[in-house]
Amino acid sequence: MDSQPAVENRKRVMMFDRKNYDDETLLSLYKAILLPRMIEEKMLLLLRKGKISKWFSGIGQEAISVGLTMALEKDEYILPMHRNLGVFTVRGLPLDRLFKQLQGKFNGFSKGRERSFHFGTNDYHIVGMISHLGPQLGIADGIGLASLLKKEKKVTAVFSGDGGTSEGDFHEAMNVAAVWNLPVIFVIENNAYGLSTPVNEQYKCEDLADKGIGYGMESLQIDGNNILGVYDTIMTYAESIRNEPRPLLLECKTFRMRGHEEASGTKYVPKELFEEWGKKDPVSNYESYLIEENILDEKKVESIRNEFKNEIDKALDATFEEPEVTAHTEDELNDVYVPYEQKIINPKTDKKTNKRLIDAISDGLRQSMERYDDLVIMGQDIAEYGGVFKITENFYKEFGKERIRNTPICESAIVGAALGLSVKGIKSVVEMQFADFVTSGFNQVVNNLAKIHYRWGQNADVVVRMPCGAGVGAGPFHSQSNEAWFFHTPGLKIFYPSNPYDAKGLISAAVEDPNPVLFFEHKALYRSISEDIPDDYYTVDSSSAGYVSRGDDVTIVTYGMGVHWAKNVLKNNPDISADLIDLRILLPWDKKTVEESVTKTGKVIILHEDTLTGGIGAEIAAHISEHCFKLLDAPVMRSASLDTPVPFAAALEENFFQKDVFERKLKELVNF
């Protein structure tokens, strides 16, 4: 550790304006800012003794977390970052539970699964960060949107560091909040460094507050070390925003008085800066001010300190007394998804209409909108334009533009916003214009939607619709089958219907499911297949695969377009007697049905449109080889598209699919 000047300047250099705030308020602010400081001082001691592992210090920045949290109402959401201990202490989280969280104990807030402040708690209206910093901001948009939709007159506040403002997520979240007039306060804690990077290497504009102008939102810069200033600013703006919803960008100038984290040192920070900012210490300046105002005296300071010291020591004792967490595999696996037992809903009448796959999805979505009167659909061009595939055509007339929301081209912020809606108990469907574009929201899907339930028990009640697949001459970026990217991520569900009946029943089932579902829709099937499907609302079993045909010689496991390719090959080869299994649900996939069939046939081939290497077929093949080895009469085979990007020209695209290879391999397998 580098040596740093102590922060114990009793001389006051900061000016305070108490306005009309009474003594009691001023004193409560003092207590609120002192507690996190004392906790941190204790933590730093423990760190040196090796009793705790890592610490991101907020010393010198406490006025921001504390002033803001004190000013907001208790049920207004705050989305803090890694230096915002004050948010947690002001919200009144029991200290022993908070310390247990910081120490990875079971009785913290994440059963030992998360580090330090990477957790949330709806009891205290806090949504914690993930390591990636920026994705927080989009979630705040969703919570703000929920407040608007519920007409709640509430403000949401979200934090970013100066470093975090360089992320695309910052831009997207600000833009969405501005366009939608969301009641969100974006707080930048500008503490001069992002890890070792000084602000002049982070951004080019004069002040970060200036960025607000570009987004068309109000913005201002304040002294982040002045607790009264922060408190008063938030009090004033929060009240105004509650009544006239709109975003605010608030840049709080402050300084990071310690290293990025304790082990990383501060060699790169000029000593003079510590001296300069040490004088502006937010706790000692405010304490001196209150003493001058006769609201505090040395005796009272001592008694408050003693009280806090006892509280902290007691909570730490309880924390260290709790044994280290023990692992129970079943409990770990059980918390990946929010517990949910699907109740399959049958159509009320026998009435049926012939529908194409695209109409079936549209039908299921419309009826889901009727069934869940707060369900929101978000996507690019989905309102008046009806979406590029017209799946939501005219929806806005029936359900309004509040619930059928056109979005800016901000995939990350919108998936984040969907998670924010879920925090507030609102279901949502996000339409990716093309499944390919999910890459721009990838982080939110695999790190936020997928992991949040396991991390701290919050579900992500979100469906992401994924128009996918090739065969439409659309080239490498409008044709991909990218289900395998998500198949590897615990916490997600993947539905992939191959026919109109399943498509309607599964989109409805996806909306019913409180877990995050990626819903794949093959574009080339949208208008090429149709069948009679129920007019009424219904859901399809979302835990099992389906048999398309039954036979004895061989098992074909496939899904999506593969089902149609396989059907065609079997039609042309009536002598092959095959169990054709349509997986329908790729994650978690139905092992039982596949194993049952392989037990009968002893031969299996897995077929998919996605490319071969690392595809879903690889996992299924590995599973069968491991668990059904003794039942097999031939090697497990796979057939998939070429390991290349999807080409544009028709002849190349057709070759990419390698359909003839499937037919050849199938025959080889049957004759093995």
Ligand SMILES: Cc1ncc(C[n+]2csc(CCOP(=O)(O)OP(=O)(O)O)c2C)c(N)n1
């Ligand atoms: C996407 C991403 N890139 C890099 C990092 C590594 N990292 C963690 S914190 C940090 C600096 C953040 O700086 P800033 O946003 O200013 O917040 P501060 O730590 O100063 O409070 C970096 C680079 C990360 N967590 N996430």
